[in-house]
Amino acid sequence: MTKFKLIALLMLFALGFSACDNDDDDGMQVESLYSKLGGTTMVEDPTDPGNMIEQGRLGLRSVVDSTIFVIAADPDLSPFFAPLLMELGNGNTNNLAVLSKNLTDFFCVATGAENFAYNGLNMRDAHDPAQNPRMAMKSSDQDFDNFVGAVVTGATQNNVPTELIQEVGELLETLRSDVVQQ
Amino acid sequence: MTVTNNETNNDILMINRKLVQIVSYSLALGLVIFLSFSFYIHQKMTAGLPPGPPMQLSRIDFSESVDSLTAARIKSKVQQMESVKHAYFNIPDGILVFNHDPKVLDADAVVTDVRQHFRANAKRHVVDAEMAGRGCPVTGNNSIFMKVGDAMARIF
Structure with missing residues (x-):
């Protein structure tokens, strides 16, 4: 009888433990910001008719x-991005498109x-500037605040919900210590 | 003795010819490697870029304050111009930014039009070489490889 009770107790414990494990897994599945922005759902790319793009991207x-x-x-910010406003030609053919793609890639991954x-x-x-010759001056806290402000303005123009803009802001904030170097 | 001299001269000529051949082949091989590498870099850098002509971003600075209504009218007029896809007016600083295909629409013509139509004291913001070399950590596609790759992409 005692042996039977012990086995039953162990089985209950194991069952309870595995059930707890499952609960934990479900609780850990936090929806990514990318998913909240539309995720991998394919939609038509308005700038490239006939081709599809992930809604999140x-x-x-x-x-x-x-x-x-x-x-x-x-x-205040434009001096950091002066080549954007350069005349096309003389080797400057697509700074705007390259910046758009690189920043989008970065945001997608982040x-x-x-x-x-x-x-x-x-x-x-x-x-x-010592690692990247394209970065001629170090950025300050104020520059970073201006950049975050610009992203918030850009998100607002695209009707991104306030709570998601806040999440984007929190995400950018994690980069401050790497970006601000003076 | 004469035969030996002739033989020596022939040897020197042969060596010279060989040397020229080796240098020529090396140069040709170097050129092929350089062009291939440029093309590869260009393909890597431009993969995933939107289709269509390269768009230029241009900026107009207004020296006098512009009220929000006038700013909206200026922005609307510029947005209606051919090839302009998007415009943004920073009213507090009096700065208008718009993108356009420079082959279709000249930025200076836009400034002239805005000046005449709105009697605004406006001028085009021009980036000089010194400013251009000062920033943009994310672009940096003006390397020799990108320039050569871009030229090759246009040819092929």
Whole structure:
């Protein structure tokens, strides 16, 4: 009888333990910001008729493209992105498109996209003039605040819900220590 | 003695010819490697870029303050111009930014049009070489490889 009770107790314990495990797994599955922005659902790309794009990427690309305009019109931020406003020709053929793609790739990966890769420099090296000759000056806290403000403006222009904009802001905040180097 | 001299001269000529051949082949091989590498870099850099002509971003600075209504009218007019896809007006700083296909629409013509139509004191923001070399950590596609790759992409 005692042996039977012991086995039953062990089975109950094991059952309870595995049940707890399952509960934990379900609780750990937090939806990524990329999923909240539309995730991998395929939609038609408005800039490339006939081709499909992940809705999450489309949303982020729209925010990035709007943000680029805000940056270019900001007298404090635009010096960091001067080549954007250069005349086309003389080797400058697609700075705008390259910046849009690279920033979109970065945001996709940072928000949890699985089908894209960011192949650029890490944030610390990208913003260190000693590592990246394209970065002629170190950025300050104020510059970073201006950049976050530009992203928020870009997201607002694209009707991104406030709670998601806040999540984007929190995500950007994690990069501050790497980007701000003065 | 003469035969030996002739033989030596022939040997030198042969060696010279061989040397020229080796240098020529090396140069040709170097050129092929350089062009292939440029093409590869260009393909890597431009993969995933949107289709269509390269768009230029241009900026107009207004020296006097512009009220929100006028700013909206200016923005709307510029947005209606051919090839302009998007425009943004930073009203507090009096700066308008728009993108356009430079082969279709000249940025200076836009400035002239805005000046005449709205009697605004506006001028085009031009980036000089010094400013251009100062920033943009994410682009950086003006390397020799990108330039050569771009030229090759246009040819092929």
